[in-house]
Amino acid sequence: MAASPQYDVVIVGAGIAGAIMAKELAGKGARVLILESGPRDREDRKSFHDSYLTAMAKLPNSPYPPYWHGNDPKHEPNKEAVPRPMTAMTFAWPGLEEFKKWNGSQAKFDAFNKQSYLTYTATTELPFLSTYERLAGGTTWHWLGTALRFTESDFRMRSKYGQLVDWPITLPELYDDYASAEEMIGVSADVGDQRALEPYLGAQFPEGYEYPMKRIPMSVSDNLLGDTIKGLQFDRQDLEMTCTPQGRNSEYRDGRPACQGNSSCIPICPIQAKYDATVTLRDAESTNLVTTLTKAVVTDLEVGPNGLITGVNFLQYSGDVGNYQAQRKTASGKIVILAAHAVETVKILLMSNGRRGIANASGQLGCNLMDHLCYLGYGLSNQQGFPYRGPRSGSGIESLRDGPFRKRRSAWRVDVGNVGWQWADDDPTRSTHDFISGENKSCLNPGQEKLFGKALAERLNMANTRMLRLCYLVEQEPQQSNRITLSKNLFDGLRLPRPEINYSVTGSEYTLRGIVAAQQATDLIFDKIGANRHFPDHRQNYSHFINDSGYPGIEFTMDGKNYKVNLYGAGHIAGTYRMGFTGHDSVVDSNSRCWEHKNLYLLGSGTFPTITTGNPTLTIAALTFRASRSVLNDLQHL
Amino acid sequence: MTIEPPSDFFDMSSILTGFTVRTLRLAQQDADFYGVFDDVYGGAWLKDLMGFYVARVQAGSAPEDIGKAILADASPVAETARALMVFWYLGQIAPHDDSRDLRIPSANHYAQALVWRAIQAHPTGVSTLRFGYWAIPPAPFDDYL
Numbered sequence: 001m002a003a004s005p006q007y008d009v010v011i012v013g014a015g016i017a018g019a020i021m022a023k024e025l026a027g028k029g030a031r032v033l034i035l036e037s038g039p040r041d042r043e044d045r046k047s048f049h050d051s052y053l054t055a056m057a058k059l060p061n062s063p064y065p066p067y068w069h070g071n072d073p074k075h076e077p078n079k080e081a082v083p084r085p086m087t088a089m090t091f092a093w094p095g096l097e098e099f100k101k102w103n104g105s106q107a108k109f110d111a112f113n114k115q116s117y118l119t120y121t122a123t124t125e126l127p128f129l130s131t132y133e134r135l136a137g138g139t140t141w142h143w144l145g146t147a148l149r150f151t152e153s154d155f156r157m158r159s160k161y162g163q164l165v166d167w168p169i170t171l172p173e174l175y176d177d178y179a180s181a182e183e184m185i186g187v188s189a190d191v192g193d194q195r196a197l198e199p200y201l202g203a204q205f206p207e208g209y210e211y212p213m214k215r216i217p218m219s220v221s222d223n224l225l226g227d228t229i230k231g232l233q234f235d236r237q238d239l240e241m242t243c244t245p246q247g248r249n250s251e252y253r254d255g256r257p258a259c260q261g262n263s264s265c266i267p268i269c270p271i272q273a274k275y276d277a278t279v280t281l282r283d284a285e286s287t288n289l290v291t292t293l294t295k296a297v298v299t300d301l302e303v304g305p306n307g308l309i310t311g312v313n314f315l316q317y318s319g320d321v322g323n324y325q326a327q328r329k330t331a332s333g334k335i336v337i338l339a340a341h342a343v344e345t346v347k348i349l350l351m352s353n354g355r356r357g358i359a360n361a362s363g364q365l366g367c368n369l370m371d372h373l374c375y376l377g378y379g380l381s382n383q384q385g386f387p388y389r390g391p392r393s394g395s396g397i398e399s400l401r402d403g404p405f406r407k408r409r410s411a412w413r414v415d416v417g418n419v420g421w422q423w424a425d426d427d428p429t430r431s432t433h434d435f436i437s438g439e440n441k442s443c444l445n446p447g448q449e450k451l452f453g454k455a456l457a458e459r460l461n462m463a464n465t466r467m468l469r470l471c472y473l474v475e476q477e478p479q480q481s482n483r484i485t486l487s488k489n490l491f492d493g494l495r496l497p498r499p500e501i502n503y504s505v506t507g508s509e510y511t512l513r514g515i516v517a518a519q520q521a522t523d524l525i526f527d528k529i530g531a532n533r534h535f536p537d538h539r540q541n542y543s544h545f546i547n548d549s550g551y552p553g554i555e556f557t558m559d560g561k562n563y564k565v566n567l568y569g570a571g572h573i574a575g576t577y578r579m580g581f582t583g584h585d586s587v588v589d590s591n592s593r594c595w596e597h598k599n600l601y602l603l604g605s606g607t608f609p610t611i612t613t614g615n616p617t618l619t620i621a622a623l624t625f626r627a628s629r630s631v632l633n634d635l636q637h638l
Numbered sequence: 639m640t641i642e643p644p645s646d647f648f649d650m651s652s653i654l655t656g657f658t659v660r661t662l663r664l665a666q667q668d669a670d671f672y673g674v675f676d677d678v679y680g681g682a683w684l685k686d687l688m689g690f691y692v693a694r695v696q697a698g699s700a701p702e703d704i705g706k707a708i709l710a711d712a713s714p715v716a717e718t719a720r721a722l723m724v725f726w727y728l729g730q731i732a733p734h735d736d737s738r739d740l741r742i743p744s745a746n747h748y749a750q751a752l753v754w755r756a757i758q759a760h761p762t763g764v765s766t767l768r769f770g771y772w773a774i775p776p777a778p779f780d781d782y783l
Contacts, residue, residue, distance in 0.1 A: 052763055053745035056730070217773035250769065261772050264763035388759035390772025418772070419762060428753045432727050436720050452705050452723065454656035454783070457756040461779055464757040 007033040007291075008635055010312050010333040012298045012348065014040075015138020016277040016617060017603035017624045018339035020184065023284035024628035030635060031289050033331055034281075035296040035314055037082045037344070038135030039065065048141075049270045058422075059087040060142045060267045060571060064133050066321070074322060077117040081317050081324050081493045082297060085131040085343075087569075089116040091550035093127050096564060098549070118343075118501050119487045125504040126552050129569025130371045132341045136294055137278040139341065139571065142267040144393060145247040145274045146415070146615040147187045149178050149194075151201045153402045154612035161406045163510060164477060165609045168581045168590040174622050175206050181621035182245075185275045186253050188213040189245030200237060200399045213250045216259060218243050219418050221385030222395035225468060225525075228381070229397070232528055234521050240399040241416065247617070248274040248391060263419050265392040266571075296329075297494055300352040301336065301600070308599045309336040315494050326494055334638045335599045335631055339624075342369070342573040342606035343499055346484045349577070351496065355486065359577070359594050359602075365587050366484040368578055370611040372412075372473035372570035373505065375515055377522030378424040379541040382533045384465040387420040388428070394418060397470075400521075401613035410475035410514030411613045414521075420467035421542075423568070428464045435459050443542055444535065462534050470525070471568075472518035476611050477508040478575050505567070506556045515565055516558050519543075572616050574605040591630035592623060599638060601627055643672035650691040653705045654719055655726050657752055657783050662726070669729070669746035675722055678731045678743065687715040687722070727753045755782040 009025055011018045014036035022032045041047075048063035055062040061084075062068075068088045069075035077083040092112055094102070102108040104122045113119035118128055132139040152171040157164040189211040194204060218226070218241075226241030233239065248259045248269070259273040269276070284290045295317050302311035310332060317326040338345040346366045350357045359365055397414035405411070421427040421442075431442040438450040444463050451459055482504065486497040505511060526541035545553060545564040553566045580586025583595030592607050594600040603624050605616040612619075643666060648659045651671075655662070666672060676684045687708070694704045708719045718734070725731045729747035732740040742748050749764045758776040760767065776782075 049763065050745050053748045053761075054742045056740060056742060058762070217770050219772040220775055223773075258769040260765045260767055260769060262763050262765040263760075268763070270763060384775070386758055386776055388754070388757060388762060389776065394772075420757075422762070428757055429728055429730075432753050433724065436723050436727070450709065450720075452654050452656070452709055453702070456723075456727075457656040457752075457783065458779075460753060460756045461758065464759075 007031050007331065007333040009335045009337060009631065010035065010331050011337045011339055012312065013138065013339035013341065013344070014136040014277070014281055014292055015339060015341065016140050016280065017620055018337070019277045019280035019284055020621055020624045021337055021339060021603065021628055021631070022290045023280055024625065025631060026284055026287040026289040028632055029289070030632070032284070032291070033333065034290060034292040035298055035312065035331065036136050036292060036294045037297040037340070038133070038294065040136035040292070040294045045270070045272065048268055052264065052268050057088065058267070060131055061086045061088070061133070063268045064135060064141060071115065076115060077498060078491055079321050079493045081295070081321070082134045083117040083492050084134045085118045085128070087131055090127045090129060090552060092116070093552045094549050095547035095551060096553040096555060097547055113490055117498055119490050119498050121500060121502040124502055125506060126554060126567065128369065128371065128501050128503050129552065129567060130571045130573050131569065132343065132571070132573060134344070136281060136292065137276050140276040140617065143276070143571070143617055144266050144615065145391070146393065147182065147185060147245045147247045147618040148398070148614035149204045150612045150614045150619055151204065151402045153202065153406065154610065154614070157406070157610055163406060165580070167609050168579055171204065174626065177622035177625040178618065179209065180625045181618050183212050184280060185247040185618065185621060186213060186249055187211050187245050187247055188216045188250035190215040190243065193243050194245065197242060197398055201402050211245065213253060215243050216246050216248065216250050216391060216394055218395050219385070219390040221387050221418060221468070222416055224381060224383055224385045225416060226395070228528060229525055232524060234400060234524060235403060235405040235517070237403050238399055239397055239521070239525070241395050242398045244394055244396050246391060246394065254279065259391055261390040263388055263390060263392055297496070298340070298348050299496060301348065301358065303353065303358055303597065307597050309597055312336055317494060321493065324493055335601065335634060337601040337603060337631070339603040341604055342576045343484060345602055345604065345606055346576045347486065347497070347499055350486050359587055359596050359600065361596055362583060362585055362587060364480070364578055364585065366576050367480045367482070368478035368575035369482040369484055369501065369503065369573070370476045370478055370575040372572045372611055373476050373511065373515065374568035374570050375472040375474060375518040375565065376424045376568060377470040377472065377518065377525070377541070377543045378421050379468055379526045379529070379539070379543065380463065380466040380532060380535065381468050381529055382466070385468065386465050387418055387467050388464070390418045392417065392419055408513060409517055410477065410511050412472040412474045412514055412518055413613050415471040415473060417469035417471060419469070420464055421469055423471070424469050427467065428460060431460060431463055443544070446537065466534065470522060472521070473570050473613070473615070474511065474514040474518055475613055476505070477510045478578070478610060479508060481507065484576055506554055512556055512558055516563065519563070519565070572605065572611060574608040574611050574616060577602045577606040578609045579607045580609060592627040593630060599634065601631060603627060640670045641673055644688070646688060646692055646695070647672050650688065651722065651726060653701045654708070654723050655752055657755070661755070661783060665750040665752070669744060669750045671725060671747070674743050674747070675725050675731060679718070679721055679734050681734055683718040683734055687718045690715045727751060727756070758782055
């Protein structure tokens with residue numbers, strides 16, 4: 001039985017969507033309760049930073065609890081109160097050849113699933129490669145800060161190119177909400193840089209628009225690559241480098257300093273020059289109308305006879321791993337908002353109604369799971385670009401985000417890294433081990449030389465100061481079969497079912513053609529750089545297929561040619577409760593309100609019908625501003 | 639309590655790493671490479687390495703030749719020397735009898751690791767520089783040694 005309404009609105013999740021919504025509602029006098037599954041400690045940035053510095057593998061989750069403990073059974077996902085996917089959990093996924101030997105073996109999948117928070121069906125061909133955080137501030141703790149608007153075509157893929165689906169919103173309808181999001185996050189950019197892309201991407205800004213802060217300068221490496229690719233064309237469009245709009249300060253603003261280029265934006269900005277949602281959460285709470293309960297894990301929603309949500313059941317836990325105490329509680333409000341990310345939000349809805357699920361008349365809940373599939377192209381420049389300095393990424397190739405080619409293949413943007421081959425090859429660590437021990441794991445030491453003294457320092461300098469890494473964020477086609485359900489036999493430490501995922505990529509020719517295009521563009525760029533002057537026996541392009549455990553890959557044939565490709569996650573989890581034009585084929589409407597439950601809103605990139613070609617956080621924020629107006633309007637009528 | 643390393647430790651480390659004694663001493667002030675290596679690597683391995691080095695110095699060998707002798711395939715101290723080089727360069731160390739247990743003992747060991755200087759950068763996550771520094775090239779390589 002639900003308790004009497006005490007709050008106007010109950011929000012589940014204290015990430016960017018939940019925090020913005022809370023702030024907007026409280027600003028208009030609404031009383032808001034936020035339930036956050038994870039912990040919060042106002043002194044945690046220092047300890048998170050220390051965890052990062054001493055972590056051997058500096059992965060997106062490394063600074064944040066619960067921590068990775070290898071194969072220690074005391075810390076398996078069935079022991080933790082709020083486990084979440086971690087990159088390290090995918091290290092047990094075998095290389096492609098070994099995976100083929102699995103041949104759908106349930107026993108092999110069972111062994112993998114035991115140590116992975118995300119569990120998989122035996123028809124899965126690739127683990128879902130992206131992760132998120134469960135703590136106050138959410139995944140913005142480890143976001144990169146890239147704050148691109150989507151293009152007009154991104155919203156109209158079906159009507160413009162006959163591919164994918166349309167959104168029930170157009171870009172101009174979001175102009176004001178994008179501006180609000182850029183103001184709140186604090187985006188540093190020059191609108192002139194972005195307008196220069198109009199020949200490729202169309203208009204993205206109204207007349208007279210200016211970003212909140214000046215742009216962040218491009219790095220030496222970015223400028224060098226920009227000069228190199230001048231004049232190159234791919235799919236009949238120019239390759240152009242553009243300074244990226246970034247959610248990090250270029251000046252002192254809102255009590256936070258300007259970026260000092262720590263280069264660790266993923267996973268943590270030690271000085272909070274990069275925006276994260278704790279900023280907005282604090283603002284929301286300062287109204288004295290917002291209460292945040294942490295370590296409060298929502299288990300299900302109660303539905304009244306008229307379809308309205310009448311209660312939010314949750315477990316408030318204390319204690320430590322292996323020794324939790326949890327109290328079952330219920331909160332209620334006139335309106336309930338799930339802002340728990342694209343996986344956990346689905347889980348809550350599926351756990352409701354006696355685990356038969358709610359909000360799923362369309363059959364789309366949990367389906368269309370998407371990410372930007374990342375193809376990493378990397379190699380050496382002949383000139384020193386001096387990476388490992390500055391924001392982790394400050395520029396990109398954006399001119400291929402849209403074009404007529406989208407009738408036949410998915411588009412991509414290229415995130416140009418400022419941290420050498422760190423993502424692709426764990427450098428400078430790997431090359432250092434190689435040149436000291438005489439190994440060649442980095443492919444930089446085929447002669448297996450063992451160096452010491454100044455020769456060692458010089459060789460490391462020669463390689464690492466010339467490293468280039470291109471990350472193609474390939475648009476993934478939404479597929480109904482890529483789906484989240486509840487595991488029937490694997491649980492977390494509070495006995496809640498873990499997500500079960502069915503996931504594959506090779507079923508979409510549209511997506512695969514985008515991956516092939518990424519590989520071809522990489523070849524084009526390194527061909528332009530020319531012969532390798534400093535490692536004369538090497539190719540410039542070091543990108544290669546890796547068949548080792550922890551490097552999930554796919555194999556496919558396209559136009560008579562066989563491809564083997566490793567893929568990486570962008571952290572852009574989307575599509576699992578898509579918005580649409582009707583309740584027959586979507587879960588929420590254009591205001592993010594659930595078609596079936598009129599006082600239930602679902603926020604976050606789970607509402608995206610398509611993954612598009614931009615990083616999602618800015619649009620998550622913009623859609624939250626849009627939804628907040630609808631919530632305020634509903635509050636007057638409920 | 640941290641023990642002040644003998645000067646031979648810095649002289650030998652300078653030969654192995656290519657960095658000046660001054661740079662190594664400054665790093666040691668912030669993170670105890672000497673004591674922690676001895677403690678984690680274990681046994682008398684560091685003592686043996688130092689003994690090997692001092693004997694060659696006393697025999698009048700040139701620094702480059704000493705480095706080659708220490709790291710020669712047949713050298714009894716080559717493995718220890720390479721573990722020490724990895725520690726200096728990356729801040730990573732494992733016990734001698736369990737090389738898989740590689741770890742970074744402290745944030746300061748990571749922050750003082752030499753590889754960042756070798757590549758004219760700063761440790762990822764530890765910048766003491768100002769906004770926009772990345773738009774211009776760093777100081778010359780030799781300034782970092």
